[in-house]
Amino acid sequence: MTLNPAPIEEITGPRHAQVLPSFAANLMKRRMQVNGEKVSGEELLAWRGTLPNYIRANAIRNKFVKGHRPRFEILWHSPIGVHLRPGWEGSVTPFYQTRLRAAIDSLTDASQFPKLTLRQLKELLRMPVAELLELLAKLESSYWTAEHSNQLIQKPLHPETPLQMLAVTDEWLADVNIALKADWVDRVSDDDLRFGGTGQQSLGTWMRETIAQSSVSETVVALGNALVRANTxxxxxxxxxxxxxxxxxxxxxxxxxxxxxxxxxxxxxxxxxxxxxxxxxxxxxxxxxxxxxxxxxxxxxxxxxxxxxxxxxxxxxxxxxxxxxxxxxxxxxxxxxxxxxxxxxxxxxxxxxxxxxxxxxxxxxxxxxxxxxxxxxxxxxxxxxxASDWMTKAIQAVRKDCRGVGCSNYVRIAGIMSLDEGVVIDQRELEGLLEAVPGYRVLDKEGGWFTVALGEETAIANRLKKLFAVASQSITVDDLLIAAVTDDRWLQLAGRGLCIPPIHVLIQLVSSWTWLHKDRHNKMRPIEPIAPQAVLTEIELLAIEVIEANDGVATRSDLAKVIVADRGWTNVALSFALGSSPVFMKIEHSIYRVAGRPLSAPALVEARLRRDRELRQANEVVLDEINTDEPLRITLTQAAGSAPAQRRVIYLPKQYREHVRGAFTHARGAGPSINVSSAQQILRLSAFAESRGVAPGEAFEVIFDVNRRTYEFVHAGDRGDN
Incomplete structure (x- = not known):
């Protein structure tokens, strides 16, 4: 965009440096230091020697623009005073020729061009200020002579135009002061693309001092508006x-x-x-x-x-x-x-x-x-x-919980992450993470309960489907909750104990399942009937048949006669089904009915009579008639309590007290040696049973061989011995 300077040997005297036009150079009251060298406005209009190259000329212009930014009204309102002499096209590139011709065509008379102010010309050409000054300097240099330079030295061609001062409103001052309180204002660089600086003090400091005066210039108003706009x-x-x-x-x-x-x-x-x-x-x-x-x-x-x-x-x-x-x-x-x-x-x-x-x-x-x-x-x-991997692990922990009880708690997940991953997170972070998981819904915001899984995917839903499969009427919410928490084996799905939610959270969870219809008075029923064969186990179906055969109420002995004696299931499997399945309700000791069905009073009376007869017959058992020549298959109950399993004891039924006593070793060497005391206490068996998955209070079977002094452990659900 710059013209090649004439060779040095052709230079006969001072000439225009093609850096700034004269009206701008007049504003340089003292020498300006640029890249270690000083230059004055007079020198720019009476340059001796080789013209400044493009890099130096551009540096001088930029330094001039930045230094005069706080007083830009002088430039904006100054007439450019540059004439378009014949042949001016040779001073600029074709690109600028096109723009200048368009600007001249917009004027009523080409003679008006020198009278334009810098602001008016900028609006016509739409060019940056520094570039506009370069263009005017090149146009002016096409006719500039040493005579012009001498005149300039003696008397400026264009005296400074007085600044136009404006009175500002209190509202404007308030808006600008708010913006000036922002930290970013004092960090604005002197070279910032939008705001620049004063060259001596920070923009914020200079602006605060300036607006404290009774009136300010148009430039200050424009700068204040720019700061307010940027801050908001x-x-x-x-x-x-x-x-x-x-x-x-x-x-x-x-x-x-x-x-x-x-x-x-x-x-x-x-x-x-x-x-x-x-x-x-x-x-x-x-x-x-x-x-x-x-x-x-x-x-x-x-x-x-x-x-x-x-x-x-x-x-x-x-x-x-x-x-x-x-x-x-x-x-x-x-x-x-x-x-x-x-x-x-x-x-x-x-x-x-x-x-x-x-x-x-x-x-x-x-x-x-x-x-x-x-x-x-x-x-x-x-x-x-x-680290990002804790997010995936947190989601995995949440899904494990929800596969069990259908919901989880922020405090619980945060604790797991702290213990397992060493990551400290809060509820806000978990909420932000879980919102990405399909099915996420808050059940109790204050308590931190939420769910991320559909009801059909959880263990609690599968348990309740069993209840709805056998119920003959709508089930109350209270009955549903009882069915949900009557057994704790299904709560071990996550590898560590799950957290049982409070009743109001479970109500929120169950009420949201789409396969359930909520009747009045907090009663539930499935929208589509659930086939018992689709959700119940074989032993559950057998037990329901026995109970129905006894008019809806059956004793433990009634069930054992068919399921154990006739069908070959073990007593342990039967006890596990009665104690863990939600379809059976224990009315009283050894008497059961099917949950969700009306209770027949006559059937309950008959069941009590049968149970009494069974108890009397059991008490009449002659201990001497127990045959110890064959192994004894005895049903035991796992010890409960808060003490470690190693310190808990299991009690032997009293009818075997005289026959099973002393030390016994495991028949296959897979378990510890146990000891049956005279007080019917079996030592070291509780810890072994716990290691085999027997929960506190759960029934299991042990086969004692009195002659060989050995024992065998029988798992729940097995049809035969281990």
């Missing part, structure tokens, strides 16, 4: 202003204002949406190739990365994102929508921060979540210094 802008608004500023500081720029705005729209389109768009997507929108889109976006990005840029809106956005992380990208976009602005997402902001070379406290990532349809990759944002 969303990130998308800030992004557009930065793109506009960047195009004023690039070598390659559009040739018209319309093209300039199109470049800005192209750049913004790449960062529109929840995720950054591809070059192809932007190119399709604007009918451009991918390479052209890349060139336009790179031009703006390179200018932003190479210059000082204040980004208060982006900084506030990233700080807010760090406060809510970890969280799904979708939830972050929702919570940060006001800071983001319309039509964009946090992933776009993080990519732009990377362009500027920032390293925010949050980064983008994904978390894998298992769903009925496979593994889903959920977009997340998390803290930069926080």
């Amino acid at each position: 802008a969303s990130w998308t608004q800030e992004l557009e202003e930065l793109a506009q500023a960047a195009l004023s500081h690039t070598k390659r720029r559009p040739g018209s204002n319309e093209a300039r705005q199109r470049w800005v729209r192209i750049f913004l389109a790449k960062l529109r949406g929840p995720r950054p768009r591809t070059l192809q997507e932007v190119g399709d929108e604007f009918s451009l190739t991918r390479e052209r889109v890349r060139q336009i976006c790179s031009t703006i990005e390179d200018a932003l990365a190479a210059n000082a840029v204040a980004t208060p809106a982006l900084d506030k956005l990233l700080a807010a994102a760090a406060r809510i992380a970890p969280v799904t990208a979708e939830q972050a976009d929702h919570e940060l929508s006001k800071l983001l602005g319309s039509g964009t997402g946090i992933y776009c902001a993080l990519e732009f921060a990377e362009v500027l070379g920032k390293k925010p406290d949050v980064i983008a990532g994904t978390t894998n979540v298992r769903t009925p349809h496979g593994i889903e990759h959920i977009p997340m944002i998390r803290l930069r210094d926080q």
